[in-house]
Amino acid sequence: MTANEPNPLILLHDKDNVLACRRRVHAGETLLIDGVPIAVSSDIDVGHKLARIDLAAGDVVLKYGAPIGSITRPTRIGEHVHTHNMKSDYMAITTRQSTGEGAKS
């Protein structure tokens, strides 16, 4: 992150517990999360999310100030939040290889 660059992470709503990436961020890169420097543990692509705080299994994920699913396993601040540690509270999603799992219905 350079001096001129806007923070690569966007907070969409004060209540949110995830941040969205403006650009691809890289493993080991140090980013400011609420003013605290945090080293990112993996590469995370543009548009993807990372944790704003430490999250526990069952925590509801908030983005745009709205619930968008829940956490399935402990996730540290700065960690990528995606299908490996989060699920829908409405319906399963699918990948090219398989049907989804873990949704309520």
Place this chain on the structure above:
Amino acid sequence: MMLGYQRSDGRKGIRNVIVVAYLVECAHHVARRIVDVSADMDVHLIGFPGCYPNEYSLRMMKSLCVHPNVGGVLIVSLGCEGFNREGLQAAVAVTGRPVDTLVIQERGGTASTIAAGAQAVAAMKASLAEVPRVPIGLEDLIIATVCGGSDGTSGLTANPAVGKCFDRLVALGSTCIFEETGELIGCEQIMAGRAVTPALGEAIQACVAKAAHYYTVMGYGSFAPGNADGGLTTQEEKSMGAYAKSGDSPISGVIKPGDIPPSNGLYLLDVVPDGEPRFGFPNINDNAEIAELIACGAHITLFTTGRGSVVGSAISPVIKICANPDTYKRMPDDMDIDAGRILNGDATLDEVGGEILAEIIAVAGGARSVSELLGHQEFILTYKSFEPVGPACLPVQARRA
């Protein structure tokens, strides 16, 4: 000043297209050849593949053939299919538009029907030149929006920018339509709070509940693998991003495919069939949604994409708004608007919303969108079944401006 095409029902078009409409897959090739031979970017192909009759598809075809962007219609029938070709022809004829039906089995087969069709199109083109040109304003326009190939950037840039544009359009007296209740699962309560009456709010919640049930029966939500590659994790996350296209205006009503919004303002199109799931997925791809928006009178569709869709549509121009800066770099020639600049801090949502509005005015005034210039005229129509909307869905009955 924009000039439109005055139609006999009072509506005004921004294009003067001839549609060649096949009524069963068996007539598709002949219809396509008539379009090819005509070699005119304003002669478009639409059609219905099925041989069994279906009330929804008849209503869709009627609505599309009398769309204000359509100046004339050539119907191509094999002859033995179940589609009510007389009903379709009558619905077009009553509007005063030139309309002709060619029945392949009565015309001596493929080659002679193609030749007769090409002649019919040429004759129609001559009469299209006589359609009165009249001033057309934003208050005459119905603008629709759809998203396709969404990713994590869609809900950050292009979708909220369309929302900003929609807010300005509604304030200027336009009619705006957003849709895909299956992509609004998770937003139903927030959305209901924007309804102009509590009963409409309940109707909106019921629509989304219907969509959730329907998709659950189908076994797949409205969530493609590319959505996850692009950073979207759940249906409700995709929904929140998609919902941003609707902006902040009050929601004036809920319509179904083929319903023309009765007033200006913002409308939600319920695209999920009524009753027990019968014919498969509600909309099998993005163009099925676009066709339904056009059947509701949409003059232009604003299409937001993160992963990079390339489609356009028959009848009404599509303006493509690219959400993702990396996608824009890879396929700039397919995009009208680069909304990804918002991510780099190079533009604000309001600025891009203004660019979209300027592009709408240009395209309504006759400028060609990128997908039009590339020849994209996708169209698809499949089987569905709907009940009419209930009285709570249309609380505003004011006449269109």
